[in-house]
Amino acid sequence: MHPLDPQLSSLLLDHSTAQLGVLDRAHCYVYANRALLDFLGRSADQVLGRSIAEVLGQAAYAAYLPLAERAFQGESLRSEGWVDLPGRGRRYLVETLLPYSPDGGPVQLVASFGLDHSALKQHEQELSEQLAQLHTVEALKSAIVDHALAALISTDALGQIVEFNPAAEAMFGHSRAQVLGRPVSEVMIPPRFRAAHQAGMQRMQTGQPARVLGKRLEMHAVRADGSEFPMEMVLWRTDAEGSSFYTASIADLSERHNAAAQIERQREALRQSEKLSAMGSLLAGVAHELNNPLAIVMGRASLLEEKCADLPALQADAQRIREAAERCGRIVRTFLNMARSRPALRGPVDLNDMVRAATDMLKYGYRSHGISLELALADGLPEANVDGDQIGQVVMNLLVNAQQALASAQGARRVLVQTGLEPRRSHREPRVWLRVADNGPGVPALERDRVFEPFFTTKAEGIGTGMGLAVSRSLARDHGGDLALEPTPAEGGASFRLSLPISGQAEAPTDSAPAPLPEPPAAPQRRVLVVDDEAELVKLIRYFLESAGYEVATAESGAVALEMLDMVRFDAIVSDLRMPDMDGAGLWRAVSTQHPRLARAMLFVTGDTLSPDARAFLRSTRCDALDKPFTRDNLLARVAALMEKT
Template structure:
């Protein structure tokens, strides 16, 4: 590579100047040239070396007697000489040339040289030769290259660190010793809602620290400035930070101190803990819900057992009251018997509702009456409402069509709405009112109408901003310990699974929840609470009653005999098989749970000995909750009548069984 050539003004050595200088001071010039640290050589017009100062010979390590008079190309080498071609052309034109570059010299190897080459002429313009002044800048150039490499490395390191800081997920804020911000990465911009250009140079306390913590921050900075301990350095701390909009949020921070020369800088790496706190809160709510669910499961099992034990005495009370009412039809005490029967039937409905709620089974859709479900829920909570001073109004629509739905699930939804209303009214000043209303909503475009139910209270109501949030899982407005935030979410899910909707309506000062469900059939006639007339069988039928409870067996026998059936009874399955072997029977009414031989074992035995009669078995039980009982009834297709039951229910099932 040819050395770079730099223009340089000619030295003040015009034609004849060198000869004049030698003539004036013949002893001064050699001393001057010998003292110059630069290498000085003089070449004749044929480029042969005619002079070299001591610095030149010391640099090359050559002796004057060896190289004086030799062509310079032999001294510096052919490769180096070839690089001087552009320089020689300019010297020929009388130009002074200045250049610097790496050059390979024979005697010393590769060196970085800076040279001035000056052509000399006599008075007639004849070229006398060339004066060359050289400086060896090899070490300087090497140091410069090392410095440039180090700077490049520092630039690359700085770029890498800047990239890491810019791409970091953590918010990184650096300040000087006075607390003024010197770095604010993109993650910090996103976290705090502020631009880097706006906060650089600002006190960090005014940007990210809530006002109530600023005094403590200033005290800590002052303590460190006086040489006190920096207590927060290197520790993971959770604290509150301040967004640009004035809201506070939790962060985790690690603070470090770095010294650059005599200056200290502080860097805080921060993570937003909002999502983590929300997740922890949700997990805690889920744990509370799980504990509550476990409690409810245990209570449900206990409730189911208690309800089952109540079935038998309730069945006896209901049945005997019904018989007493029939016998005393014209007696003044008939109204008392009627009240006893109605109270017992109400107890039976409450027990049945408890059992339905405790059942764990797949949803089963069937035509249900929303009015019946609303009445059952109201009866279940009647004592609670009355004890809290809550007046309940039932405004149930007439001739509502049935809805194809799972009665247990929709009943739970209604009960949940009533319980929520009761809890909302508990802290309300009297009067406390609760209303349940039902009706039909006509639908356009040929779609079938909806049956709706409203639960309205005169409590404090629900803010409009929360009308949708209250249906989110684990969100609750109730005080701690009164709810898990799952009731409304599950209720809406159940209703929507039925093709309907559950929402809050903005009505009145209190809260109003409206449930709407699509119907599945025509309107059903309203049933009367009085016992339906029972038709006597067309032909005398013999029925075998099997029950280990003598009172239940006697009640069923009394019901059947009053309707014209011929009845025999057995207290166990074994005795029932003996009676079947001794006589003819048209149907069997049996308890499902009995000691020794239960109803399932009796059915199998009857199937082996009397196959036709096995298809005419009606089971009376209060144990349809258990998986074993449900599985048996589902597998065999045998009808079942749940305790407690009314006389009309028993006779209706038996008539259908006999065909």
């Protein structure tokens, strides 16, 4: 083997891309090739004979010194890292140190072969940072997708599912593993819509404009159990590396649709309430005009019945007239009680009387629909301390529901109304009860637990609002009782049972009996002023009071009454509330100023207690009121109560 020509060796070293330098034991450069000089940006005179500290700076010298000591001891070393160089900035150097010892003696020189990898390392660092950012973005996107409230479903261009987030799993009832790779139409599209879906996919695959991309669409989807539900979807396309993917963001609209339906039912209930309010205002005027002649008919029929005691045939006719008039009066009062809005007012009420009043109202409707209404009312029921208007509303609602349930029934149609008294076995006090049973289609088993829910109804569209039974049960429980749907009778149909404690309270009752009807005053000297513009009604009231021993004077208006009060002393005033000239309210204000003692002894006889101004007046003055039409006993009881105040 021929030794290498020294000139060739020098040529090779000078043109090597590696930075070659040779250092003596004083750490001074004795040789530097062209690559090293170019890297340092210096000439050979500025490097040769100078130490590393002078050429590379103190920081580089401090890093080199421990390695040099090992290299001069004969150890070959390799190192790499960032070094701060004067004029070159921060550089990443890979360096190999090779000791040289001529003739096997001590190491005299160390050759340093270096490569500048700064650009490579900077690029690696940039790639590492980009990769870290990419991982962060992917983790963030994954967290968003996995925790999104909306269902996110992605497919490839063929419509096969490639992504199915947890919200989609919960919404559709499929796991992600079950649906990956399956056509999306099989997973979420109802069968009747799949053909249209496939046609749309084919249009997009052939490059035709997509009709649904970027639009908010409402449609139906199907769950794993086969049930359908309304959904809202937004679809968009993503192109990646020559492939197209479609992602749908889906929201379940079931709750929104249910809420909208409930709001519509509430609106309908509000419209019905507004109609009832308008009807109530109209009814107030009608009742006022009707109650005056009705009171006269009742009173005169009662008097005629008494006068015909020796003529049984005429007396029977008079009795029929009186009973018919009383029935008309009950119907008017029931209408007023249903429409009247006022605080609860409890008192002794006969459940049988409420049943009779309700059936009087509904007899014609039952009869015209061919429904037999049977009453089986127990005799001697004790009165319950309840709000008669509220419990009357419950009774009326049960009877109306039974009539509506039989509207489409075939064959004989029958409603049975029963009342009775529960003994003190399961309760701390006796309870009166009412049962309304029909032989209609009944309540389906799956709906029995929901019939008392607000806005739930089994009736046809447009019939009822679903509030009747819910309100009725609430009213029953407010009185310490309950309203329940009984087990389906053997002959079918539905049976509802209302039970009420005698006290009208959930607690144990207190022993109290209804106050007896006050006896007419023994002294005939008590004087009453009757004020009304209806002459016949004035005569009737005067006759009732005079027959009970009162001295009576009459006035056709409030102004005339004031003139009489200035001349004669009276113990009580019975006045109409609606009159021309000066009405009852104006009379009360004048009496309060001029005769304050009598202001506490005024009874207003009126058929207009439904109107808001009349209710407000009676509530603010705390004056007693007697609704028209009335009986003689009603009138005498109220007047006797007035006399106790004077």
